[in-house]
Amino acid sequence: MLIPIRCFTCGNLIADKFNEYLERVKSGDKPKIVLDEFGIKRYCCRRMLLTSVETIQQIIPFHEAIQRRHQEVQSELT
Amino acid sequence: MSLEIINQNSNVISIKLNDIPLQYANALRRVCLNGIPILAIDTVNIIENSSVLADEGLAHRLALIPLSMPVSRFNEPLKCSCNNKSGCSNCRVILMMDSGSKDKTRTIMSNEIISENEDVKPVSNNIPIVELAVGQRLKIEAYARLGRGTTHAKWNSANISVLTHTNRKNEYILTVESTGTLSPIQLISSGINELSNRLHEFKENINKIEL
Numbered sequence: 001m002l003i004p005i006r007c008f009t010c011g012n013l014i015a016d017k018f019n020e021y022l023e024r025v026k027s028g029d030k031p032k033i034v035l036d037e038f039g040i041k042r043y044c045c046r047r048m049l050l051t052s053v054e055t056i057q058q059i060i061p062f063h064e065a066i067q068r069r070h071q072e073v074q075s076e077l078t
Numbered sequence: 079m080s081l082e083i084i085n086q087n088s089n090v091i092s093i094k095l096n097d098i099p100l101q102y103a104n105a106l107r108r109v110c111l112n113g114i115p116i117l118a119i120d121t122v123n124i125i126e127n128s129s130v131l132a133d134e135g136l137a138h139r140l141a142l143i144p145l146s147m148p149v150s151r152f153n154e155p156l157k158c159s160c161n162n163k164s165g166c167s168n169c170r171v172i173l174m175m176d177s178g179s180k181d182k183t184r185t186i187m188s189n190e191i192i193s194e195n196e197d198v199k200p201v202s203n204n205i206p207i208v209e210l211a212v213g214q215r216l217k218i219e220a221y222a223r224l225g226r227g228t229t230h231a232k233w234n235s236a237n238i239s240v241l242t243h244t245n246r247k248n249e250y251i252l253t254v255e256s257t258g259t260l261s262p263i264q265l266i267s268s269g270i271n272e273l274s275n276r277l278h279e280f281k282e283n284i285n286k287i288e289l
Contacts, residue, residue, distance in 0.1 A: 001131060002206055005142040012237045013144055013258060016188075016202035042238075056209050059130045060183055063211040070213070 001056040009044035091262030103250045110269040112227025114235035117147045125217040141232045144201045144258045171198045171222040179210040201258035
């Protein structure tokens with residue numbers, strides 16, 4: 001659902017770099033350059049960042065909707 | 079026998095091993111990789127978890143977070159003198175987390191983990207643990223204990239540990255990359271200690287058989 005904390009293959013910590021990676025790639029930097037600057041050398045760790053898809057953002061809206069409905073019901077009751 | 083540091087930075091070290099037979103050099107390599115006891119979250123008591131992540135998913139993510147630790151400060155749970163199942167302050171560290179979201183969806187980062195011991199804390203403050211929508215809450219109590227990589231990969235002391243041959247006989251280059259828990263130089267020195275402890279234990283056991 002979220003970015004894995006460590007690389008599946010070697011156990012290197014990668015999760016702490018993911019947000020910055022996404023921001024920089026969105027702003028137009030090439031993934032290769034960003035990964036090189038983070039010092040991620042091995043291709044096992046590089047694929048973790050390159051290929052990760054976060055599906056938690058697809059589930060969270062349902063919980064937000066539930067919370068909104070709950071608040072509506074609460075305000076109608078009072 | 080001699081040992082020479084070729085290069086070193088914050089997480090990688092390369093050392094040249096001189097006059098050491100391949101078997102011993104390889105034993106050191108293997109001990110550096112997964113033989114050194116390090117801290118990782120082992121037990122998680124979930125008091126409240128209304129996030130989208132299941133309890134076991136959350137516990138797994140927490141366990142994989144590398145924790146910084148002082149060398150040889152803690153005892154291994156089974157070898158500790160306290161003989162207590164839940165452990166004492168010498169063989170476990172309590173970590174707490176109590177996070178909620180008030181007005182908007184936000185990501186809970188590893189900096190929200192509060193540790194009992196100030197030397198033991200996540201290596202990085204920016205590790206995302208879970209995302210919480212408004213009204214969701216996460217309250218946990220976790221116990222970090224010492225363990226070895228042979229039990230679970232979360233206790234692996236090094237990411238990579240490679241032995242490369244050189245042109246000369248009995249001369250090897252050992253490259254170790256740390257997970258962030260111990261510094262590379264601490265890894266090598268505790269690796270050597272661990273290896274010598276194991277050899278002593280082995281010798282004692284052999285002597286017992288002869289009697």
